[in-house]
Structures are given as structure tokens and as C-alpha cells.
Amino acid sequence: MNCSARRSSRRHDACAARFARTQSTRGGGAPAGDLILPISVESASLAPGKAAPEDIEQPRLRLSEACLMTNFSSPAPSEFEQKVVVVTGGSAGIGRAVANAFAERGAKVVVAGRNLEAASLAAGEIERDAGTQALAVRADIGVAEDCDELIAAAVRRFGAADILVNNAAYFAVIPLLESRPEDAARFLYTNFCGPLFCGQAFARWATANGRKGTIVNVSSISGARPALGCGLYAATKAALDSLTKSMAFEWTSMGIRVNGLAPGHVNTEGVQSDFEAGRLDYHAMLARIPAHRIAEVTDIANAVLFLCSEQSRHIVGQTLTIDGGESL
Numbered sequence: 001m002n003c004s005a006r007r008s009s010r011r012h013d014a015c016a017a018r019f020a021r022t023q024s025t026r027g028g029g030a031p032a033g034d035l036i037l038p039i040s041v042e043s044a045s046l047a048p049g050k051a052a053p054e055d056i057e058q059p060r061l062r063l064s065e066a067c068l069m070t071n072f073s074s075p076a077p078s079e080f081e082q083k084v085v086v087v088t089g090g091s092a093g094i095g096r097a098v099a100n101a102f103a104e105r106g107a108k109v110v111v112a113g114r115n116l117e118a119a120s121l122a123a124g125e126i127e128r129d130a131g132t133q134a135l136a137v138r139a140d141i142g143v144a145e146d147c148d149e150l151i152a153a154a155v156r157r158f159g160a161a162d163i164l165v166n167n168a169a170y171f172a173v174i175p176l177l178e179s180r181p182e183d184a185a186r187f188l189y190t191n192f193c194g195p196l197f198c199g200q201a202f203a204r205w206a207t208a209n210g211r212k213g214t215i216v217n218v219s220s221i222s223g224a225r226p227a228l229g230c231g232l233y234a235a236t237k238a239a240l241d242s243l244t245k246s247m248a249f250e251w252t253s254m255g256i257r258v259n260g261l262a263p264g265h266v267n268t269e270g271v272q273s274d275f276e277a278g279r280l281d282y283h284a285m286l287a288r289i290p291a292h293r294i295a296e297v298t299d300i301a302n303a304v305l306f307l308c309s310e311q312s313r314h315i316v317g318q319t320l321t322i323d324g325g326e327s328l
Contacts, residue, residue: 079310081106084158086150088141088198089168091118093268094218097297098165098304103130105305110154110161112139113168133158141168141194142186144201151201160211163308164202166195167218169237171270173229173279184232191236192243199247203256212255214308217244218300219262219319221327237262241319248317259307259315264323266295291324 085102089095090111099109103126111126111134113119119136126134137153139146154161170190174183195217206213222230223237244260251258265271265285271294274280286292303322306312321327 078105078107080163080305080308083107083162084110084154084160085163085165085308086110086112086154086161086198086202087165087167088112088139088150088194090165091115091122093270094263094266094297094300095165095167096122097301098167099126099134100130101298101301101305102163103132103134106132107163108132108158109134110137110150110157111135112137112141112150114138114140141166141198142189144193144197147194147197147201150198151205155205160209161202161205162211162213164198164213164215165218165304165308166198166215168194169218169220171233174232175229176231179232187232187236188239191233192239195240196243199258203247203251203254206256207254213257215247215256215258216304216307217247217258217260217319218304219244219260221262221264221321221323223262223319225327244319245317252316257313257316259312259317260319261300261303261307262319262321262323263295263300264289264321264326266297266300268297289324289326290328293324295322295324 080102083102083106085099085107087095087099087102087109090099090109091113095111095113099111099122103109109123109126109132111119111123113122113136116136116138119138123134123136126132135153135157137150139150141147141150151161151164168190170186172183199215199217202213202215205211217240219240220233220237222234223239223241226234241260241262244258247256248258271280275282285294299322303320307315307320
């Protein structure tokens with residue numbers, strides 16, 4: 001059995017084991033093979049002061065989806081096999097789904113975050129479940145030196161850096177009249193300067209070593225439309241959309257292809273807490289989305305995989321909206 005087949009077998013065995021562990025703990029309900037699991041969600045919207053809905057129908061996730069991107073049959077060789085992928089904000093939510101998706105396709109993953117304990121936990125679970133290598137790196141992306149060290153750490157451990165996913169972001173509800181200089185600085189340094197600093201470090205290493213690379217900047221539909229209390233967040237995401245175009249314009253000829261994606265509401269921990277606290281009304285939200293559903297983290301991860309693949313090789317400087325029609 002070759003190395004690729006062994007890795008595929010380990011990924012298959014790990015996911016099958018997770019399925020068996022979950023099956024052994026359930027007490028009924030969904031039929032075998034169709035187990036329903038709760039999922040967590042993340043917010044980029046708000047409804048301050050609203051009373052909590054009395055009966056929220058919580059989003060649910062089927063086990064087949066929960067085993068992120070995993071096929072129980074041995075997958076064909078992936079174009080991401082042995083690629084080195086750096087994901088900022090990779091410990092949870094969208095970032096974790098992206099890291100999992102690449103790992104399930106044989107990539108070596110660098111999980112970056114401000115909380116090293118959380119990043120290390122995520123990296124350990126990725127190695128266990130996907131049968132690939134993962135590295136945790138503590139990095140405050142608003143600090144240029146941390147971004148330089150992040151790429152350097154990836155290269156020291158794995159010998160290269162092929163893909164950068166700028167996912168880390170800061171969100172808070174702060175009306176513009178109440179925002180302080182330090183609030184504006186935190187939004188700016190995390191949501192705009194962070195992708196810039198990480199992108200610079202990545203592009204400098206790649207060009208200095210004659211390597212091609214791909215960058216995906218995770219933005220938000222908030223960058224194209226205002227929302228009460230989200231002025232600073234929206235402004236910095238709009239700036240990120242513009243930065244994506246400028247990066248692509250300047251770096252494509254050097255072999256660095258850059259695109260972005262703009263999710264709407266996505267089922268992660270933050271949105272779940274907003275539903276529970278009454279800051280978001282689940283049913284009202286679905287009524288405003290033509291697709292009548294909130295995106296799963298796998299929807300976003302799949303889009304990142306596409307933008308990093310050869311299938312999108314002629315897509316440059318674009319920000320792909322993934323919101324089920326929410327921004328229409």
C-alpha cells in the first residue's frame with residue numbers, strides 16, 4: 001500500500017470510529033446512519049434589545065455532513081495532497097471547517113490563532129481524525145512580526161507554504177457614535193491589516209523561493225451593505241474586498257493568485273449564541289433569505305477549496321458571495 005493509500009485508509013478509519021462512538025451514545029430518535037447532531041453557529045449580524053424567541057427551531061446537522069468533507073470510501077488522490085495550508089482563525093467556526101476540509105484531502109495544515117491552547121487542541125484533533133500533519137501557531141495577525149513568524153513557522157515545520165486562508169476577524173456591535181479610537185484600531189488591525197500583513201509575509205516567501213501560491217481572504221456580505229451597530233465591521237470588510245483586488249492586481253504576475261469570499265450568516269458558535277440571547281430571530285432571518293436556510297460551515301469550506309483549486313485558475317481578484325440570496 002502506498003503512502004497516499006495509507007493516509008486515505010487512516011482518514012476513513014478515523015471517521016468511521018467517530019461515527020461508531022456517536023452511535024454508541026445515542027438513545028434513539030433518528031434511524032441508524034442518519035443521526036442528527038446539533039451544530040454551532042457564528043454571527044455577523046445583530047438585533048440588539050430583541051426578546052428571545054420562545055421556540056427557536058435550532059439548526060441541526062446530519063452526521064454525514066458533520067464528518068466534514070469525509071468520504072467513507074477511499075478518496076481519489078487530491079490536488080491538495082501534501083500542500084501546506086495556513087489558516088488564520090483556524091481553531092473554530094469557519095476556519096476550523098476550512099482546516100478540516102484541506103486536511104481530509106491530504107494537506108498539511110497550520111492552525112493559527114491568538115489562543116495557542118485552542119489552536120493546539122484543533123491541530124491535535126485534525127491529526128487524529130484526518131491522519132495528516134498539523135501545526136498550531138500562536139499569532140496576533142494585527143502584528144506584522146507575528147504574521148512573518150507564522151509563515152516562517154510553517155516553512156520550518158513543513159518546508160513550504162502553498163495556500164493562505166485569511167479567515168481571522170473581529171466582530172462586535174458598536175454604534176458609530178459610541179465607538180472609541182481603540183475600537184476602530186482593533187477592527188482595522190484585525191480585519192484589514194491582518195490579511196495584509198499575512199499576505200505580505202506569504203507572498204514574500206513564495207516569490208523569494210520561486211514558488212506559486214494562492215490566497216483566499218474571508219470577507220462578509222456586511223462589506224457591501226450597512227447594518228445598525230456594524231459600521232466599523234462593515235467598513236473594514238469593505239476595505240478587505242478592495243485589498244483583495246489590489247493584491248490580485250499586483251501579485252498575480254508573480255504567481256500569487258488572490259480571491260475572496262463573502263459569507264452571509266453561517267451556523268457557528270456566535271450565531272447560535274445570538275439566537276439563544278435573542279439578538280437574532282431565527283425564523284425572521286430565514287424569511288429574509290431566498291434559499292430559506294443559513295449556510296453551513298461546509299458551504300464556506302467548499303468554496304475555499306474551489307478558489308484554491310485548478311478549477312478556478314482563471315478567477316482572479318474576485319470576492320464570491322455565499323449567502324443563499326440574503327444580500328439581494
